[in-house]
Amino acid sequence: MSNDNCLFCKILDGEIPADLVYESDTAVAFRDINPQAPTHVLVIPRKHIATINDIEADDEAIIGSLYSAAREIASREGIAKAGYRAVMNCNEGAGQSVFHIHLHVLGGRPLSWPPG
């Protein structure tokens, strides 16, 4: 399930350190190394899935678990009531730079819409 060339698989395997904030059977979350908001956490599946386009029907429970993680993290970070964004970029044109899907959970400041 893990991909030898994937940065986030290396974080899952403990080869690269990360500031972990959440773990479940299917998902792990850690603080973004280059935060764009006071809270900027990345939620990833333990299963290597490169992009949204690679999600399979059997992955639906895994994908749901990413949002359950986002909800829990937002609560812990104290941003649930004020509001936060949970967003996933797909492919280079949308800004994806790490090809292991991840939900960006951003909050702690006003967030404008639409994003650039």
Ligand code: AMP
């Ligand atoms: P994206 O551009 O949507 O693929 O998001 C990738 C995110 O991963 C960026 O926000 C990066 O700052 C973040 N990132 C890259 N390397 C690391 C790392 N080693 N630990 C934590 N976050 C990282």
